[in-house]
Amino acid sequence: MSLAIMCSGGDAPGMNPAIKRFVDYVYEKGEIPYFVYNGLEGLIDGQIERATHKDVAGIVHRGGAIIRSSRSKRFYEYKYRKQAYENLVKSDVTGLVVLGGDGSFRAMDLMSREFDLNFVGIPTTIDNDIYGTDICLGVDTALNVIRDALDKIRDTASTFSRAFIVEVMGRDCGYLAIVSAITSGAEICIVPEVDFNKSVVEEHLKREIANGRNYILSIVAEGTKKTNEIAQWLENSVGMESRITVLGHIQRGGSPTVYDRMLAFEFTIRAVDHLLANTSSNKVVVIKNGQYGMCEISEVVDNRYTINPELLGMLNKLD
Numbered sequence: 050m051s052l053a054i055m056c057s058g059g060d061a062p063g064m065n066p067a068i069k070r071f072v073d074y075v076y077e078k079g080e081i082p083y084f085v086y087n088g089l090e091g092l093i094d095g096q097i098e099r100a101t102h103k104d105v106a107g108i109v110h111r112g113g114a115i116i117r118s119s120r121s122k123r124f125y126e127y128k129y130r131k132q133a134y135e136n137l138v139k140s141d142v143t144g145l146v147v148l149g150g151d152g153s154f155r156a157m158d159l160m161s162r163e164f165d166l167n168f169v170g171i172p173t174t175i176d177n178d179i180y181g182t183d184i185c186l187g188v189d190t191a192l193n194v195i196r197d198a199l200d201k202i203r204d205t206a207s208t209f210s211r212a213f214i215v216e217v218m219g220r221d222c223g224y225l226a227i228v229s230a231i232t233s234g235a236e237i238c239i240v241p242e243v244d245f246n247k248s249v250v251e252e253h254l255k256r257e258i259a260n261g262r263n264y265i266l267s268i269v270a271e272g273t274k275k276t277n278e279i280a281q282w283l284e285n286s287v288g289m290e291s292r293i294t295v296l297g298h299i300q301r302g303g304s305p306t307v308y309d310r311m312l313a314f315e316f317t318i319r320a321v322d323h324l325l326a327n328t329s330s331n332k333v334v335v336i337k338n339g340q341y342g343m344c345e346i347s348e349v350v351d352n353r354y355t356i357n358p359e360l361l362g363m364l365n366k367l368d
C-alpha cells in the first residue's frame with residue numbers, strides 16, 4: 050500500500066513532527082510513504098514523491114513544514130479537483146493524510162463526495178476553530194509564543210505607564226485571545242464571541258488608575274477588527290498613553306512544544322492505522338476530553354466550533 054501526507058492551508062508548528070512520524074511509521078508497517086509537496090497546489094500539479102527516512106531526519110524540532118503548504122484558488126474548480134484525484138491514482142496512492150484546518154477539510158469533504166477517496170484529516174491550525182476536537186495541532190506552540198510576547202510587553206508597559214493593545218490571530222475565533230488573556234493576566238480581552246461593554250470597563254479602569262494602576266494589558270482577537278478602536282478608547286477615554294502590537298505571523302512559527310510534538314505523533318499513528326484498516330473512509334482524527342477518536346468529515350465541516358462556555362465565563366474575571 051502507498052500512503053501520502055500533505056499539508057494544506059496555514060502552516061502550524063507540529064507539522065514536521067507529524068511528517069516525521071508518518072514516514073517512520075508507514076515504513077514500520079511495511080508500506081510506502083509519499084509526500085505531496087506544496088499542498089493542494091502541488092496535488093493539482095502532481096508533485097507527489099516517495100519519502101525516505103533521510104528526508105525526515107532532524108526535523109522534529111522545526112516549525113513550518115518541510116513539504117510546504119499552500120492555499121489554492123484552483124481547487125475551487127471541479128476540473129482541478131479531478132486532476133488532483135487522478136494524480137493520486139497515477140501515483141498508486143491508496144490513502145491520504147491531510148494536515149490542515151477547516152478550509153482544507155471542506156476541500157477534502159468536497160473531493161470525497163466527487164471521487165473515491167480514502168483519507169484522514171489531522172486538525173492542524175493555530176486558530177483552534179475546528180469542530181469535533183478540543184485542541185488542534187499547533188495551538189499549544191502558538192499560545193506559548195503569545196505568552197512569551199505578552200510577558201515581554203508587560204515589562205515595558207509597567208515601566209513606562211502605558212496601555213498595550215496586543216492583536217492576536219485566530220481568524221473568526223477568539224480562542225487564542227481568551228487563553229492568552231487568562232494565562233498572562235491581561236486586564237482586557239476582546240473576542241468575536243462576546244460583546245464588550247466599554248462603559249462598565251472604563252469606569253472600573255478609571256477607579257483602578259486612581260488607586261495606582263499604571264499600565265493596562267489588553268488582548269484583541271483579529272476577528273473583531275477592533276484593535277485601533279480599543280487603542281483610541283484607552284488613550285482618549287480611559288486616559289492612558291497607548292501602543293499597539295500586532296503579533297501577526299510570528300504566532301505561526303517556532304519550534305513545536307513538547308505537547309504539540311506528542312499530539313502530532315498520536316494523531317499521525319491513528320491516522321495511518323485508520324487508513325490501513327479502511328479503503329474508502331473520510332474521517333478526521335480528534336481528541337475529546339483526553340480521548341482520541343475519529344469524526345466523520347461531514348460532521349466536522351457541517352458544524353461550527355464553539356468555545357467552551359466555562360472558558361468564555363473566565364473573561365468576566367479578568368482584572
Ligand SMILES: Nc1ncnc2c1ncn2[C@@H]1O[C@H](COP(=O)(O)OP(=O)(O)O)[C@@H](O)[C@H]1O
Nearest residue numbers: 058059120121124125149150151152153155156
Ligand atoms: N469550499 C471549498 N471548496 C473547495 N476548496 C476549498 C474550500 N474551502 C477551502 N478550500 C481549499 O482549501 C484551502 C485551504 O483552506 P484555508 O481556509 O485557506 O486554510 P485552512 O485549511 O488552514 O483553514 C483553500 O486555499 C482552498 O484551496
Ligand SMILES: O=P(O)(O)OC[C@H]1O[C@](O)(COP(=O)(O)O)[C@@H](O)[C@@H]1O
Nearest residue numbers: 058059150173174175176218219220
Ligand atoms: O497567512 P495568511 O494567508 O495571511 O492568513 C492569515 C490567517 O491564517 C491563520 O494564521 C491560520 O489560519 P488557518 O490555519 O485556518 O489557515 C489565521 O490565524 C489568520 O487569520
